[in-house]
Amino acid sequence: MMILDTAITIQEHRLASLLAEGVRQARERNRPVLVSTVLRAPQYDPLVFFDHGARLADERVFWSSPSGDMVLAGVDRAWDISASGSTRFTHIATAWAELCGGALLDDPFGMMGTGPILMGGFSFDPLRPPTELWAGFPDGLMLLPRFLLTRADGANWLTINSVITPESTLAAETEKAQRVYELFDGDGELAPMAPGTIRQAEDVPEAAAWQEIVREVERNLRGGELGKVVLARQYRVQGRTVFNPARVLNRLRVQYNDCFLFAVARGERCFLGASPERLVRLRHENVRATCLAGSIARGATPEEDAQLGEELLASAKDRAEHEFVVRAICDNLAEVCGGRLSTGPLSLMKLRNIQHLFTPIVGRVSRGRNILDLVERLHPTPAMGGTPREPAMAMIREYEGMDRGWYAAPVGWIDARGEGEFAVAIRSALLRGSQAVLFAGCGIVAGSDPAREYAESCLKLRPMLSVLGGGA
Ligand SMILES: C=C(O[C@@H]1C=C(C(=O)O)C=C[C@H]1O)C(=O)O
Structure with missing residues (x-):
């Protein structure tokens, strides 16, 4: 067991044996296997977690329901499901149900907003030809974050997701999962944004x-x-x-806390807002x-x-x-x-x-x-x-x-x-x-x-x- 300053405690042997079982099943069943572990997490700001995620990954997602009742910050992609055209919603729902069907879950808490969660969105009109402006944002794209920090009912939870394919190795999967420690580094504060930008x-x-x-x-x-x-x-x-994006979201959180805050960051682009x-x-x-x-x-x-x-x-x-x-x-x-x-x-x-x-x-x-x-x-x-x-x-x-x-x-x-x-x-x-x-x-x-x-x-x-x- 390893204990860090930020008090995130990962029972590494438990995670390792779950991942090992995932590797075994993926090979045996010759299909991807979703492995998901839920842990208690420290009182760390999900927006700082989202901000730190930029060092680690190109893909990040953020969601907060009004008044911050449920906050989800996702970093890196364990899996994604994309779709185009008019069947995009059913395609994603079916592929997701299939992936969840054979999942290996280690979740002693069963809290809403934890465990395997897909986050993302859709285009307004799948019949309109896409343009360069929205490159990377297809008709439908839902991401399964590798790391998800959830704040619900005043408590924080961390989910670590992996999707193991028949080609995956235990060493590589363990190494990817352990990068989670990097997200809790630092002082947990967001630098303010300069005015008049x-x-x-x-x-x-x-x-x-x-x-x-x-x-x-x-x-x-x-x-x-x-x-x-x-x-x-x-x-x-x-x-x-x-x-x-994290600093922009931080300002939205202060000024528009009664709204849904959302962000989907992919590489250099980030779509975000505060919707009522x-x-x-x-x-x-x-x-x-x-x-x-x-x-x-x-x-x-x-x-x-x-x-x-x-x-x-x-x-x-x-x-x-x-x-x-x-x-x-x-x-x-x-x-x-x-x-x-x-x-x-x-x-x-x-x-x-x-x-x-x-x-x-x-x-x-x-x-x-x-x-x-x-x-x-x-x-x-x-x-x-x-x-x-x-x-x-x-x-x-x-x-x-x-x-x-x-x-x-x-x-x-x-x-x-x-x-x-x-x-x-x-x-x-x-x-x-x-x-x-x-x-x-x-x-x-x-x-x-x-x-x-x-x-x-x-x-x-x-x-x-x-x-x-x-x-x-
Ligand atoms: C389309 C927008 O807002 C919508 C249009 C509204 C209206 O026309 O009165 C009100 C709220 C929203 O449903 C927008 O904010 O871009």
């Missing part, structure tokens, strides 16, 4: 051109069959120095989904703020935009929840610089469902695509003229039982070195005003822009 920024397309697109789409919506189409745009930023929008959660057959659509600014005073909230609640246009989302989510979940589905009251979700109309949905599914099945049914909701779904997607392809990549698409995790949680990857940016591409979109309905939609998209860019150093 942005040198230059531009709207893509240019503001007037984007408003022209909104105008044209709005014209199409008047009297047509389409109810709503979401149009997005980019804001491209050039930093003074390379953006460090859950797509769906599945835990013990209980489903939760979020309808979020309809937006207005926060007020400078409590009175003004309350007045703006009232204005949003009374706005027929925003209510219509919101209702499309509620109806679609209920319809899509009704197929699996039947009558065990209920819609909470409409209220306001107040975020740091924007407020939204919000309706929670809860339901129950029968045993054996997996979260990816629910993600497939729900994505894209009319909050990100439009309604009806297919014609709205076709219109986005025709008018938007950009590669959304993983923006506005599902990002999250699934465990070995098929449970997990996905958020919608909005309020997000793709970092690459000292460059960042930020994304924001707005629901367009008949009667939408291009200038107001542009202003709303600016509000939605603000969270990422402020943490990148571009003002409040």
Whole structure:
């Protein structure tokens, strides 16, 4: 047994015998064998763990549910499952179930968010040809981290995953697993980010051109069959120095703690954000989904703020935009929840610089469902695509003229039982070195005003822009 300063205690003989059994089984069964060990971990900041991971590996993932209730920091890849096209969700779910089927688990605790967990995401539209911007982010990519630090209910857990193939050797697998010690090195603090780190920024397309697109789409919506189409745009930023994802996440954690924080880092690119929008959660057959659509600014005073909230609640246009989302989510979940589905009251979700109309949905599914099945049914909701779904997607392809990549698409995790949680990857940016591409979109309905939609998209860019150093 080896005890380190950081008090991570690994029973190395136990890990070694599990790995040896994995090597034996992989050869005997002539297939990959997943081996997973869960340990108690010290009170170490998962974000520091994520930051240290950059020294060790090209691939890192981060997830935090609102208020940090469940934090997952994954470093290095033990395995991945990628997929393209319209079968991407089922392909990944099937391959994952197969891998978990023959797994060797050493987990005396059984805590949610520990053990074998796949983390990653999907592109918004698998029918749109990909571009260089999103290289390394295919239609679907879920990573099994080699090392996963979980914070749940105030305690930390460390999972070490290995996937052993018939070609693996015990010595190589042991050596890879033991690199975990390097992640707990150092003082456990993140260096702060220097303020004013942005040198230059531009709207893509240019503001007037984007408003022209909104105008044209709005014209199409008047009297047509389409109810709503979401149009997005980019804001491209050039930093003074390379953006460090962990420091950016650290600022998001301070300023947007009520959101889902997520990051998927692959080589020099990192997609990250702070999204207020859950797509769906599945835990013990209980489903939760979020309808979020309809937006207005926060007020400078409590009175003004309350007045703006009232204005949003009374706005027929925003209510219509919101209702499309509620109806679609209920319809899509009704197929699996039947009558065990209920819609909470409409209220306001107040975020740091924007407020939204919000309706929670809860339901129950029968045993054996997996979260990816629910993600497939729900994505894209009319909050990100439009309604009806297919014609709205076709219109986005025709008018938007950009590669959304993983923006506005599902990002999250699934465990070995098929449970997990996905958020919608909005309020997000793709970092690459000292460059960042930020994304924001707005629901367009008949009667939408291009200038107001542009202003709303600016509000939605603000969270990422402020943490990148571009003002409040
Ligand atoms: C598309 C975005 O946000 C979505 C669009 C909203 C709207 O149009 O009112 C509100 C919340 C989100 O569902 C984004 O932030 O990029």
